[in-house]
Amino acid sequence: MRRDVFQAIADPTRRGIILLIAFQAMTPNAIAEHFDTSRQAVSKHLRILTECELVKQEQSGREIYYQLNETKMKEIDRWLEQFKKIWESRFNELDNVLLTMKKKKK
Amino acid sequence: MRRDVFQAIADPTRRGIILLIAFQAMTPNAIAEHFDTSRQAVSKHLRILTECELVKQEQSGREIYYQLNETKMKEIDRWLEQFKKIWESRFNELDNVLLTMKKKKK
DNA sequence: TATTTATGAAACTGTTTGGTTGCAAATATA
DNA sequence: TATATTTGCAACCAAACAGTTTCATAAATA
Secondary structure, three states, rough: OOOOOHHOOOHHHHHHHHHHHHHHOHHHHHHHHHHOOOOOHHHHHHHHHOOOEEEEEEOOOOOEEEEOHHHHHHHHHHHHHHHHHHHHHHHHHHHHHHHHHHHHHO | OOOHHHHOOOOHHHHHHHHHHHHEEEEEHHHHHHHOHHHHHHHHHHHHHHHOOOEEEEEOOOOEEEOOHHHHHHHHHHHHHHHHHHHHHHHHHHHHHHHHHHHHHO
């Protein structure tokens, strides 16, 4: 069973859940109302999101409020950062090439 | 068959391929050498990455060079942007709360 | 206390996934 | 031209996935 952030956000319903609770913590029932699927299916998604620590639970009586764990979301951002760095350095290389060409022109 | 960027980056081998070719375009054989899997499996991953436009092909004789499509990578970044905005506005709210508290103190 | 409500979990099902093996097509090379 | 190399693709398989139905548990409420 693969269970990491990237596998978690692969499912469109889970991305929907993430976006929904990003605004405010919600209970499974309230979340399920926003999707065209059963409460149990949402519950399973929440379990997956919990397992990879993308969401946190907060019990209040018999209700459980799920909220987004921003720290874990930043993991995705960090992964993207790598590429930004690669692209930046590539642009710098391009700059150098252009600079060399300019020099040769002189 | 779901085929979007998020589904594409869900697989760890595909994330590896993406990172690998981010530095420089490579052929399937060369890519496969970096992973503990068959050339055909890599070929399948490349097909998926191509279908969701995360990579571009460039034929050179019988060799095909695969390179990353940066534009599509930015789609992931845009998705993350939403959350950054939500969090920022939440921090601003927090600022307001703190500001109000300060005023009350006076 | 009996009933309703909120939730998670187990069992089952059809579909998707990631991998393998084998083959065909096209290009390079002897 | 015959052979080797590079590649994609189809068929097949076991595992994982997303969903459903059903049930158990715990808290709220009548």
